[in-house]
Amino acid sequence: MSAGGPDWARLFRIACSLIRQVNSQQVIVDSWSFGGGTAMMLQIGHRESHDVDIFLPDAQFLSFLDPKLHDFEFEIMPSDYGGDGAGFLKLAFEEIGEIDFIVAHALTDTPTTKRMIEGESVDVETIAELIAKKIHYRGASIKPRDIFDIAAAAQHDRDALVGALRGHKDDVAKTLSAIERLNPDFVNATIAELMIKDRFKPIAQTAFEDAKAILKSV
Known part of the structure; x- marks a missing residue:
């Protein structure tokens, strides 16, 4: 844990900030969900997890979130980033963790539930x-x-x-x-x-x- 709180929380705030910046002029990323091991940890407390996985329904969203293509403001600057342009975008933060933006559709009938996380109303993926x-x-x-x-x-x-x-x-x-x-x-x-x-x-x-x-x- 760092001065800014748990590592996952810092990464989550950064991910939300990027989405807000993309949507500042018009809503582009209109749907996303919080999944992966950290979302599971927050729901059942099974193990420690630090990385943040954000799932997107449309591959076109990736280019709007890519720091190579846009001049974003960051709470912490990423130490590295990259992706394939079609399936994922990964942002690494040295000694903190990673944010993964992943293109994937829902696989269950009720895939998410609303939850407040770090002051954000979020669609969190169910277990x-x-x-x-x-x-x-x-x-x-x-x-x-x-x-x-x-x-x-x-x-x-x-x-x-x-x-x-x-x-x-x-x-x-x-x-x-x-x-x-x-x-x-x-x-x-x-x-x-x-x-x-x-x-x-x-x-x-x-x-x-x-x-x-x-x-x-x-």
Whole structure:
């Protein structure tokens, strides 16, 4: 944590400031949602997370948010930034974290809920939507951190998670296959290195098997 508050909060304020600056003359970025590990942390308090993921419905928004193309005012200047112009834009802030603007559509019937964060009324992605996106976009190359997040999400609301994933059985199958190929000792050791909150520490010890069981039940 720095003088400006938690790192995620500083990054979130910067992301919101960029969107406000883009919309200062006319509303261009008219829809976005806050997702990823930090949005999940704020809802269930499972582990520490610092980066900020902002999901956008339209790839055209990326160019309006690109510091290479616009003279933005920053609370903290990014140390690096770049993207592919079609799927993502990443802004890195040395010793703080990253802001990712990601083009992705909703995958669940009720993908967001309104919440006040840092004084902003924000569409925050639900736990089920967060996990559905992990499985859809990263399932085939799933990481131990994602496996823990699946287990933690199920601890929070297993029925809602399983129900949401039933519409994405192909993605679930690919994710389950990827998990089965991982070394359990490697997964458990990597999860143990995460900054897990006390209430979720018992889940860390069984997350590998828990995640597999959850996906098999879909």
